[in-house]
Amino acid sequence: CDMWSAYRQLPKAKLVGCWAHVRRKFFEATPKQADKQSLGRKGLDYCDQMFSLEASWAELSSAERLCKRKERLAPLMTTFFDWCRNQSVLPGSKLGRAITYALKYEETFKTVLTDGSLVLSNNLAERAIKGLVMGRKNWLFSQSFEGAKSSAIILSLLETAKRNGLDSEKYLTYLLEKLPNEESFAKKAALEAYLPWSETVQADCK
Structure with a gap:
């Protein structure tokens, strides 16, 4: 999900954080001319590694994918969040907001590690409802x-x-x-x- 506060009002809801939102915030915090060693680029690289792993497991069953996530994705997430905690950046900067966002919802972003049928990103769902969002002002x-x-x-x-x-x-x-x-x-x-x-x-x- 995109961390909309209303989701937390739903009874028994199991929230799964969307990593595409994390990646987007680091992307927006990274200037086009930034070198590979810049903090924004580093955060972006962590996210890209996660999506690359997920893509390589696309054909696996949920059970097989869960095993792979525990073996490879979980350690990568731990490294990413530890890296976020060790950065000293201005809280109000784009990079600061990206890091704060990731850490604030850390446990929600880790929910994907508990079930192989969950997805790393809800971009597909967002695209599916785009027609509704675009047309709702015109519908009765x-x-x-x-x-x-x-x-x-x-x-x-x-x-x-x-x-x-x-x-x-x-x-x-x-x-x-x-x-x-x-x-x-x-x-x-x-x-x-x-x-x-x-x-x-x-x-x-x-």
């Missing part, structure tokens, strides 16, 4: 909880379809045409046939 009926819930359901369907390589318009049309005729609508097995990754949907909605 989302000033109520029910309106917002309806929008979330529809947009979740469409974005999930896109992520699974479907034509979102074809998929929505498919659902509207097929589901009303589904006699066993309440059965989980019947509904699974309409999920974006099912073989039938993949064949008909691309």
Whole structure:
């Protein structure tokens, strides 16, 4: 997550810090002409190492990825946070704010080390809701909880379809045409046939 304070009000929520936000702050604190030994570049390098490791484990199962994280990512994070604590920089500078941000939410950024199915960055999720964020000022009926819930359901369907390589318009049309005729609508097995990754949907909605 991006550390929005409202998240901490959610009961039983397990917050996972987004390392892309940490990296972005160090990137913004590093002048283009900065050499490789500059503090900003060093912080950026730590983040890049983490993302490089994660990329190399993309095809692993969650259990395998968790083992790799404990073996290689955890020590790297420890080194990074120790490095942050040992820096003497102006708190109000861009670099100071980047370091303060990382240390303030250290435990939240380490949550990713507890579960192999968690991700290092939520950039994918942020891109998925970009359409909602860009269009919300132009849409009606989302000033109520029910309106917002309806929008979330529809947009979740469409974005999930896109992520699974479907034509979102074809998929929505498919659902509207097929589901009303589904006699066993309440059965989980019947509904699974309409999920974006099912073989039938993949064949008909691309």
